[in-house]
Amino acid sequence: MSITIYDIAREAGVSIATVSRVFNNSEHVSEKARQKVLSIANRLGYHPQAIAQNLARKKSKLISVVVPVISNYFFMEVLEGIQDSLADADYDLNIYNIKPFDDIPLQVENTIKRGMAEGYIIVSVHMTEQEWAKLKRLGVPIILIDEYSSEFDSVSVDSVEGAYNATQYLIAQGYKKIAMIRAFENSKPVKDRITGYRRALEDAGRIVDEELILTGVDSDRDGFNENNGYEAMLELMKLPEPPDACFCNSDIQAIGALKAMQDMNFFIPLLGFDDIQLSQFFGLSSMHQPMVEMGSMAIKKLLSRIENRDVEISHTVFSPELIVRKTTSQLIETI
Amino acid sequence: MSITIYDIAREAGVSIATVSRVFNNSEHVSEKARQKVLSIANRLGYHPQAIAQNLARKKSKLISVVVPVISNYFFMEVLEGIQDSLADADYDLNIYNIKPFDDIPLQVENTIKRGMAEGYIIVSVHMTEQEWAKLKRLGVPIILIDEYSSEFDSVSVDSVEGAYNATQYLIAQGYKKIAMIRAFENSKPVKDRITGYRRALEDAGRIVDEELILTGVDSDRDGFNENNGYEAMLELMKLPEPPDACFCNSDIQAIGALKAMQDMNFFIPLLGFDDIQLSQFFGLSSMHQPMVEMGSMAIKKLLSRIENRDVEISHTVFSPELIVRKTTSQLIETI
DNA sequence: CTGAAAGCGCTTACAG
């Protein structure tokens, strides 16, 4: 059915090796042979089959991104950075979506064992050090984004620092009851953001009021969704003594919280985390994560590790940067 | 270096065929042989190599999505639908990002010719019927989303109808000068939305004022970006006689336009197109496209065509649905 | 149930 290198070789009166060389841009082919092969290939619509090349070369020119949720703003921007850097390199991109309710380490391991890709970028996947160590034994190039393991290169943001600074900023602004809308504690970033929040309050000599730390019931994307923030903010407003400011674990929750404030016509200063592209349109203050840069940095690390597996493990940790917009300054009702 | 089926066969004292059968869940293997193979494979950390399986089976269990821009809200939601439906089927997902400034048909053709995937979903890529016809000759299962060709199955929305109804709605609301913020005319959907807008005005006996049809200068994503809408809205406000309502080719432009109105404290009713998830948080009225459903529908069609290439070509065209929110009702200043 | 062998469509030393 489909036409192969043999067909071209026969037509052109050369060996399959020569045909192969033409398509691999080998220099050791006479111009005459090259032309002949090319013209016949063109006429017959021949193109080397990637699947066969992959096996013969023992490489696939494929990078696989493993992620729990693709429809997530953080991932979207990270993916943008990944694509950008990959466009220059000659690699294709594969996305493997792990199912959050099945055995996560097993899914990750099996994906990698199948060996489709030359390297993997694992985004926002939480595992124990022991599980990471097991993956390490596979001897495959792997980079972590938004998580940490001593076993692998990683790119992340210091969430403790980010949450600390966010909270400290609200304290410095003079707010007395600072709430935190958190996400579900399944990942290191969320745990770290909670830690940073607590620490900032403690360092300011305040008592942490557990009632002010909460999440909505919507568990989609581990709580990183608009609705979750909406629900949580409604809860906060119902308190006998509502907070006078709020830090959110993510911008998307903050956007939900904003909506709740509008619907209830009750406004307090709000500070998010991530600084997704839309936040500027919401006038949402946020702790900025360089998501696109994190994606391209991960690719850079991965490509260099594919090149040479012995490069030393490196961890890049960005410091989130406070971006002040309307939700922590004034005029919040008109946002 | 890596361990193969031969290593397992030798250790287990069986043939490679038996090892292969065990991993392919063939029934024709004695329980004893199965156990032996499995335990040895487990001890040695063996797993079949997808690359070799692909060649031997002549199939990759891979679906490739070809798209010009990944960081686009429309695509994000379509992708969500694609992933959802693919999770059940036993296929992996590959994303191929075509570069908008190189030869698009050539990129698409080469991608497909490489033969990595068993089927392709091409999203928002515009080509001439002649170029599509050329692709058709490759004999590969292909589904189009957000574009149309008689050669392939497609899933899209009736943009003429959508824009017509959007404009008609604004007319019915009593607005006299209805502007349209359009995107760049590189794609069928944009052309259709312009057509629908014009037709609605004409059918209402109005003269189309070319001054009221415009786009911003930001050409990123063919004009489908916040900034473009922002710029366009500023232009509209500068007119001696500004419009009293506006229809936008996309929600993301409408969101930018909204921001411009806020910044200028000048408000007119605004109607978007797409109904991306965030629009409800902006209170943005919009023409709803069932993006997630379009993605899963495309996968459904693709899988059935992979199964049987002779199924008749089908075109699914959804009718956009008007969703009325604050931007076309009241209280627009407080959104 | 099991094995020997051909085949998937290429790449790549090796020898000339």
Add this chain to the structure above:
DNA sequence: CTGAAAGCGCTTACAG
């Protein structure tokens, strides 16, 4: 510059 041949790591009739 070119070709014969081995090899990439599997799958799968075919025969037993």
